[in-house]
Amino acid sequence: MAGTARGRKSSGKATITDVAAVAGVSVAAVSKVINGKGGISEPTRQRVLAAADKLQWSPSAAAVALRGARTRALGMVVGRGADLLTADPHFALLISGVESELAPLDYGLLLHIVGEEPEAEVRAYRRLAEERRVDGVILTESRIGDPRFDLVRRLRLPAVLVGRPWQEDPIPHVQAAGQDAGLREAIGHLVELGHRRIAYVSGPEDKVHTTFRRKVVESCLSEHGLRPSHVVVGEFTAQDATAAVGRMAEPADDRPTAILFGNDTMAVAGINAARRLGLDVPRDLSVIGYDDLPLGELVYPRLTTVNQDIEQLGRAAANELLGLLEESGAGPVAAPRPPRLVVRESTGPVPAS
Amino acid sequence: MAGTARGRKSSGKATITDVAAVAGVSVAAVSKVINGKGGISEPTRQRVLAAADKLQWSPSAAAVALRGARTRALGMVVGRGADLLTADPHFALLISGVESELAPLDYGLLLHIVGEEPEAEVRAYRRLAEERRVDGVILTESRIGDPRFDLVRRLRLPAVLVGRPWQEDPIPHVQAAGQDAGLREAIGHLVELGHRRIAYVSGPEDKVHTTFRRKVVESCLSEHGLRPSHVVVGEFTAQDATAAVGRMAEPADDRPTAILFGNDTMAVAGINAARRLGLDVPRDLSVIGYDDLPLGELVYPRLTTVNQDIEQLGRAAANELLGLLEESGAGPVAAPRPPRLVVRESTGPVPAS
Known part of the structure; x- marks a missing residue:
């Protein structure tokens, strides 16, 4: 990764072979200790380090240790509040997926939840890169004008984005095909059930996926000759969903007969709010x-x-990131399925008016 | 941490001052690079490493880098499935708390979800310690016969346990006072509402807290002259809760009028299951x-x-762990409140029989 050449030293100084001999271990074991590869017992590691100290070996080992060794950790820096995992279980699911890929390879995930201050985010990436804390990073939630793609390139930090970049960008990203499929099915389902007054409660529109989804909703409705009866932009929270339902409930003759919510937490809170207003879901x-x-x-x-x-x-x-890192242990992984509608019990025929 | 002495070298070899001069930076900057302290730009870091290479400085730097530097990361190794965060949101909350303490200090949390194979757990701790991937670890869910306390001591890995150790152990641990308070209040609340047939659905009994809580339930009931009408041991899952409610529902004259569940996921699934059996909650x-x-x-x-x-x-x-690490940035933190009952809508008077 760095530009300086390394190789067998010719200055007559101690070599790795000398260190191995003094420590009474193999050359491979010394190499493992210096590269932080593990599989070495603590006493052996201490012996190797003592031998290296004693022989004042090796001039470039610090550089190797700092530059070269695998950390067997991937990083994820999330610019949200510390309550991220509870406030938005989406992240908990995403991390479950990441961990299920990492665990068999003995990789860990280094999680920095840095809040919404952009400086803290930059600082976190910088530290991960400069101190070689991770082998690469997973980026989530591409934002409009997202500065992170340039940042990780400058830091030479291997990175993969979950979702779509906000504009054309060479950053590797993973996304299911047919991103609009689920919303299309959802609107088709409602229209088939006779709904015409359909509302949409969105999340904050600085995210790429929220604006994309809102456009899909509007364009699908328009294909059915409809427009959203209401559009509310919230913060993906239960409170906002409750407030949105309250606002849309009156006047009764303008009330939507169906609401699409931008996430499940809002939808469940919305059902609850509706029931407290005397509205049965799905009746x-x-x-x-x-x-x-x-x-x-x-x-x-x-x-x-x-x-x-x-x-x-x-x-x-x-x-994908392990592939970029040329980690051979990771087998192929099935592509994520396109989003799709799962019909359960909270939708039904339009009420007779 | 290791035993070998270090100090100014007297062999006429290059010193840190020489490296700083060649790199055109301060001695402090070289020290920062070698100790992985951050706050150093990538070009500067590269210059320092190139200068260190060129001067074949410094014999013990690798050891310093491997042994001495702060990683500004804490570790958490969890012996559960990769779906931990979604299957048991308790962990999501716990991690939220940890992150809210770490974020202002620019610390990260290295999460290893290793599954239930004990060897994978040991391997993960070993790697974290031997490769100095973290400054310390947070342990959760003390188990009967828990081998981790001895393990972290052997690895000299600073550690703090969330909860109570399974037996007397010097490991530092944090726990709210009055652990039985919430369950006492819960049973008092039910008894006051007239309930006499009270069931308990527990989690797996290899955990210290599950057996503790079951004993509290039994002893509180006994203080009211009662015994649990049913005790079911599940796996903390929605499926087990649904099955438990199904089993307890018949025969109707032996049915409990109140059920305490070991976690909220089971309780919500239990409410759902009851309603599908035609039982209204709380009526x-x-x-x-x-x-x-x-x-x-x-x-x-x-x-x-x-x-x-x-x-x-x-x-x-x-x-507590940052305190053990003598991290000065962490201010005092309020003690966690004792568990307490929060009365909402899912409890009501015993049905007339």
């Missing part, structure tokens, strides 16, 4: 979520939602 | 969960549950 109001989190099968009524193959996406991203 | 059956996950406020009826101050527990564990 009076149909609700569709997005993501297909485990939550959706626990609740009553079970949630109709758009399944994203999130775990597989995490797995594919990790696999 | 026909009262349900109490454990943990107080965000989920409990989303569902209908809102879940009565035992709040554990899990995020604060994660925060306190991280803080």
